[in-house]
Amino acid sequence: MSITTSEYKRCNLVKMTGRIDSSTGDALMKTFKDLQEQGHFKLVFDMSEIDFMSSKGWWVLIETQKGSKRYNRGEVLLANVPDKILTSLDLVGMSHYFQVFDDVVSAVGFF
Amino acid sequence: MSITTSEYKRCNLVKMTGRIDSSTGDALMKTFKDLQEQGHFKLVFDMSEIDFMSSKGWWVLIETQKGSKRYNRGEVLLANVPDKILTSLDLVGMSHYFQVFDDVVSAVGFF
Amino acid sequence: MISKTFPGDFSSLGPISDFIANAAKQAGLDENSIYSVQLAVDEACTNIIEHAYGGEGNGEIVCRCDSNSESFRIELRDQGKQFNPDTIPVPEVGAPLESLGNRGAGLFLMKKLMDQVEFDFSKSNETILRMTKKK
Amino acid sequence: MISKTFPGDFSSLGPISDFIANAAKQAGLDENSIYSVQLAVDEACTNIIEHAYGGEGNGEIVCRCDSNSESFRIELRDQGKQFNPDTIPVPEVGAPLESLGNRGAGLFLMKKLMDQVEFDFSKSNETILRMTKKK
Numbered sequence A, B: 001m002s003i004t005t006s007e008y009k010r011c012n013l014v015k016m017t018g019r020i021d022s023s024t025g026d027a028l029m030k031t032f033k034d035l036q037e038q039g040h041f042k043l044v045f046d047m048s049e050i051d052f053m054s055s056k057g058w059w060v061l062i063e064t065q066k067g068s069k070r071y072n073r074g075e076v077l078l079a080n081v082p083d084k085i086l087t088s089l090d091l092v093g094m095s096h097y098f099q100v101f102d103d104v105v106s107a108v109g110f111f
Numbered sequence C, D: 001m002i003s004k005t006f007p008g009d010f011s012s013l014g015p016i017s018d019f020i021a022n023a024a025k026q027a028g029l030d031e032n033s034i035y036s037v038q039l040a041v042d043e044a045c046t047n048i049i050e051h052a053y054g055g056e057g058n059g060e061i062v063c064r065c066d067s068n069s070e071s072f073r074i075e076l077r078d079q080g081k082q083f084n085p086d087t088i089p090v091p092e093v094g095a096p097l098e099s100l101g102n103r104g105a106g107l108f109l110m111k112k113l114m115d116q117v118e119f120d121f122s123k124s125n126e127t128i129l130r131m132t133k134k135k
């Protein structure tokens, strides 16, 4: 598991590798929270190297999305969501809350 | 040889593959000119799949950079410049006129 | 039949997932079904640790896998607190973002992902969760 | 010694580049040197087509490669207009962007990239350009 963040002019990119579950989800939540506390609400989450995401992961993303969208100050965009994760997000109507991009460039270029 | 363009919120991305020489340089020039005529002056040129660039290519880039920087309306950024091309750009002081980024995301994220 | 016991810690979730994925692969499930099973088991084990055991380090989880020509079956056993699944409300799908709580999809998801989900509380000191995925 | 004749068209630049790269590789040049040679030859051939022949379709370019233990040598022959290289100004390096012309680095670059660059105008109907790259 690793979490990398990169800062761009208009957004910040977070990339995590490995599993997002109850064991690793808090580290991701902390990363997002720290960014938001520093005033970064336009966020891109690169999921290209996530191979598993439980509902713990969704709540982290939902929580972050709430924080970002409040006062219209930003948004969380998802990039490179693996198919099987996208399917499971759809199962519970989760994908409804996020714009999903095919690649990081498109997501960063959206802001 | 192929030239692909993508439009993002704050910039346009141009990606070319293969050689940039006197045989292919005009097509690239036309691509940049067309973009600039449509008012797009913030440009990222992805060189990840360029395997050769002669001085013809540099003049295309210089010409485009001039058009973009005029009236401070934009800039051409280079991304993924292969090492040997970067070395040859340095030989004639060409790299002096361009900001070079390690990847497209950083370049798009710069605008 | 293959069985393995894991400590009831969140750090077991990865190893449990691998164990289940291997068994499901051996049983001939396709990639999507394997992922569904992994996800259902992850949710179930997280609930055991959080709700049945009330936290990490309070017990074990026994995982048992089995398959026949028609289906792949999983049994998860814990010695934690029992509960009544019928009283658990179904999460609202499609609610506005602001009104979303911050949890409560595990049971719902397990049922969505698996063909059968059944809690056995017949022994007072052990809960057995049985889940089946059709091939 | 290996030699090949190409039509004096810009579409020959790719094939010439491949031809040269192969020969240079065979001669044992490293990757960077091969690229330098390719670049110098590309600039030279572009000049032949543009300046010596005054455009595409007006003649041929003969490429000859040769090597010994110390160096890799290229000869390019054309039947176009001759010129005096000594009268060609060196391009200004580091000038402000706006004042840059939009050409004129080919000769300069060939000299930078190769260890020796020599035009032979001794025959009135043929120009021979000899370039050498040390191993």
Ligand SMILES: Nc1ncnc2c1ncn2[C@@H]1O[C@H](COP(=O)(O)OP(=O)(O)O)[C@@H](O)[C@H]1O
Residues within 6 Å of the ligand: C043, C047, C048, C050, C051, C052, C081, C082, C083, C088, C103, C104, C105, C106, C107, C108
């Ligand atoms: N294995 C279990 N043991 C005890 N209680 C459970 C168990 N699984 C679920 N529950 C109860 O059901 C509720 C809903 O569970 P779930 O849908 O997984 O959402 P969450 O775990 O996020 O609350 C839990 O809050 C808990 O009260």
Ligand SMILES: Nc1ncnc2c1ncn2[C@@H]1O[C@H](COP(=O)(O)OP(=O)(O)O)[C@@H](O)[C@H]1O
Residues within 6 Å of the ligand: D043, D047, D048, D050, D051, D052, D081, D082, D083, D088, D103, D104, D105, D106, D107, D108
């Ligand atoms: N092979 C050639 N035959 C005739 N004239 C040449 C040749 N090569 C170069 N020249 C002359 O030298 C000038 C400078 O050449 P060069 O440095 O390659 O820049 P460019 O070709 O972009 O003008 C050319 O404009 C041309 O007048």
